[in-house]
Each structure stands twice: as C-alpha cells, then as structure tokens.
Amino acid sequence: MFLALTFVSGFGQTFLVLEVWALVMDVIDYHEVRTGKREEGMAYAFFSFTRKLGQTLAGVGLNALLAVIHYDGEATQRGELISDAVLSKLYDISTVVPAITLALMAVILLFGYNLSKKKLVEMHNQLDEMRASE
Numbered sequence: 001m002f003l004a005l006t007f008v009s010g011f012g013q014t015f016l017v018l019e020v021w022a023l024v025m026d027v028i029d030y031h032e033v034r035t036g037k038r039e040e041g042m043a044y045a046f047f048s049f050t051r052k053l054g055q056t057l058a059g060v061g062l063n064a065l066l067a068v069i070h071y072d073g074e075a076t077q078r079g080e081l082i083s084d085a086v087l088s089k090l091y092d093i094s095t096v097v098p099a100i101t102l103a104l105m106a107v108i109l110l111f112g113y114n115l116s117k118k119k120l121v122e123m124h125n126q127l128d129e130m131r132a133s134e
Contacts, residue, residue, distance in 0.1 A: 023113065024043065024047050030123060
C-alpha cells in the first residue's frame with residue numbers, strides 16, 4: 001500500500017515539475033514578444049536560482065519546524081520512543097504543511113499566471129511573424 005501511494009504521489013510531483021518547466025518556456029516566449037529579445041539564459045539562470053533558494057529555505061524551514069515541536073533525532077537513534085505529541089506534530093508537518101504550500105502555489109498560479117491557451121496561440125503566431133520578418 002505504501003509503495004502504491006508513493007507511486008501516485010511521485011506521479012503527481014513529476015507532473016508538477018514538468019508543468020513548471022513548460023511555464024518557464026512560455027514565459028521566455030512571452031518576454032520575447034514583449035521586448036523582441038530572446039533571453040533564455042537569463043530566464044533559466046533566474047529560475048535555477050529561485051529553485052535553489054526555495055530548496056534552501058525548505059531545508060531551513062523543516063529544521064526550524066522540528067526544533068519548534070521538540071523533535072530529538074539523537075534520542076531516536078538511541079532507541080528512545082517519540083512522544084505521542086511529537087508524533088502528531090510530525091504527522092502535521094508531513095501532511096498539513098505540504099497541503100498549505102501546494103494550495104498557496106495553486107492560488108499564485110491561478111491569479112499570477114495570465115497566459116491562457118488562447119493568449120499562447122496568439123503569442124506563438126506573433127513569434128512566427130516576428131521570426132519570418134527577420
């Protein structure tokens with residue numbers, strides 16, 4: 001059961017990662033339409049930087065949350081039992097925090113990303129015209 005649920009979770013995460021890369025390519029095209037310059041290197045560098053920044057903040061945030069709930073990893077290594085209160089809070093960190101984060105990402109994407117399919121078709125037509133005229 002665990003492996004099946006892990007597979008489903010991984011499938012969803014893989015879709016999200018692929019979708020993000022597709023959005024990056026659309027933003028690069030959008031920038032080219034607006035400015036006439038295709039600056040892929042700058043866009044990918046900025047995206048890579050923000051990804052790494054996010055991963056760093058996630059690691060720091062997780063350690064901060066573990067400190068807040070008084071999780072003692074060394075006690076676990078010594079074979080000591082974790083209290084029910086800490087286990088409950090670990091469960092919350094493992095489920096509620098990702099749910100809130102993904103919901104926040106969905107809201108940002110819904111209201112902050114304004115490139116609809118119709119707008120993308122128009123944009124790609126503009127790009128084709130721009131490139132044909134060069």
